[in-house]
Amino acid sequence: xxxxxxxxxxxxxxxxxxxxxxxxxxxxxxxxxxxxxxxxxxxxxxxxxxxxxxxxxxxxxxxxxxxxxxxxxxxxxxxx
Numbered sequence: 001x002x003x004x005x006x007x008x009x010x011x012x013x014x015x016x017x018x019x020x021x022x023x024x025x026x027x028x029x030x031x032x033x034x035x036x037x038x039x040x041x042x043x044x045x046x047x048x049x050x051x052x053x054x055x056x057x058x059x060x061x062x063x064x065x066x067x068x069x070x071x072x073x074x075x076x077x078x079x080x
Contacts, residue, residue: 003050005045010035010038013038014031014034014035014038015034016028017029017034017038018031018034021034058076058077
């Protein structure tokens with residue numbers, strides 16, 4: 001997938017995954033397992049979240065464009 005994280009971001013995400021497993025499941029997982037989960041989320045699930053973000057952004061942009069169009073029409077002056 002086209003998402004890439006900096007080394008610091010990746011390390012933080014791996015630590016977050018490890019912390020989640022420890023708190024929620026009482027399991028300690030190593031860096032390799034956490035990194036594999038991160039890759040699964042990024043490559044397997046990431047596109048779904050990305051596409052939904054694009055859909056929502058498109059909707060907001062369309063609403064703003066419709067609003068702008070209405071405002072522009074309201075500025076028109078009648079012709080004699």
